[in-house]
Amino acid sequence: MKIVAVxxxxxxxxxxxxxxxxxxxxxxSLGYSIKxxxxxxxxxxxxxxxxxxxxxxxxxxxADVAVKEESRxxxxxxxxxxxxxxxxxxxxxxxxxxNLLNNK
Amino acid sequence: MVIDENLIVxxxxxxxxxxxxxxxxxxxxxxxxxxxxxxxVKTVLEREKLFTTGVGNGxxxxxxxxxxxxxxxxxxxxxxxxxxxxxxxxxxxxxVFLLGVPEKDANDLHLxxxxxxxxxxxxxxxxxxxxxxxxxxxxxxxxNSI
Numbered sequence: 626m627k628i629v630a631v632x633x634x635x636x637x638x639x640x641x642x643x644x645x646x647x648x649x650x651x652x653x654s655l656g657y658s659i660k661x662x663x664x665x666x667x668x669x670x671x672x673x674x675x676x677x678x679x680x681x682x683x684x685x686x687x688a689d690v691a692v693k694e695e696s697r698x699x700x701x702x703x704x705x706x707x708x709x710x711x712x713x714x715x716x717x718x719x720x721x722x723x724n725l726l727n728n729k
Numbered sequence: 730m731v732i733d734e735n736l737i738v739x740x741x742x743x744x745x746x747x748x749x750x751x752x753x754x755x756x757x758x759x760x761x762x763x764x765x766x767x768x769x770v771k772t773v774l775e776r777e778k779l780f781t782t783g784v785g786n787g788x789x790x791x792x793x794x795x796x797x798x799x800x801x802x803x804x805x806x807x808x809x810x811x812x813x814x815x816x817x818x819x820x821x822x823x824x825v826f827l828l829g830v831p832e833k834d835a836n837d838l839h840l841x842x843x844x845x846x847x848x849x850x851x852x853x854x855x856x857x858x859x860x861x862x863x864x865x866x867x868x869x870x871x872x873n874s875i
Contacts, residue, residue: 635776635779636776636792636793636794636830637794638792638794638828638830638843638844638847639782639784639790639792639828639843639847640784640847641844641847642844642845642847642848643784643790643847643848643850643851645848646848646849646851646852647851665840665844666830666840666844667840667841667844689779689780707780709780709781709784709817712785712817712851713785713817713818
């Protein structure tokens with residue numbers, strides 16, 4: 626399972642980065658590979674390339690504001706969730722997204 | 730520096746969220762990090778209204794991005810008593826990280842440090858160490874270890 630995810634929040638100081646860390650830890654514990662792009666006050670970091678999007682099995686947006694350059698993901702099904710939900714329980718979010726993907 | 734011993738409080742007595750934010754903002758003002766306590770607090774409270782900054786595990790990270798902040802900063806406080814913060818996990822808060830960032834911050838390093846601290850708040854061991862710390866030096870040591 627290859628996951629790519631984008632995190633973003635209104636001020637881009639705290640939740641963006643907490644959500645990213647939470648997703649990375651949860652994916653690791655579930656044995657999935659993940660790349661998380663943060664769109665915060667520092668700008669875009671760990672940017673996901675078009676190639677990585679194409680190769681991804683699952684796309685997660687943990688964002689409370691519009692994701693920048695969303696057109697990269699236009700051919701993908703995107704699992705959208707609030708950043709705070711990821712901070713609360715990233716594992717449950719990933720598991721739910723994977724379930725939806727498998728039942729599609 | 731983002732982390733400064735004058736911006737650390739080990740036994741804050743306030744028992745209401747708004748009071749905690751105001752008291753810590755005044756500390757930042759006294760250290761010249763914030764130019765107006767009222768403007769800064771207003772921004773932080775507006776941010777709180779969007780949704781809670783009680784991120785669980787007894788931690789709150791109130792924050793504001795406004796020109797009332799001179800340079801990116803963090804005030805850290807351990808509260809004497811746990812207080813209500815409408816946290817994601819419903820638990821009361823005893824560790825508060827008040828963050829401030831100017832509208833336009835030229836200093837990426839400061840933002841990098843704040844983002845790294847935010848990431849570490851997911852780490853239970855890190856949070857546990859902070860909660861057990863007894864002195865400002867200890868707190869600074871833990872925060873600088875990131």
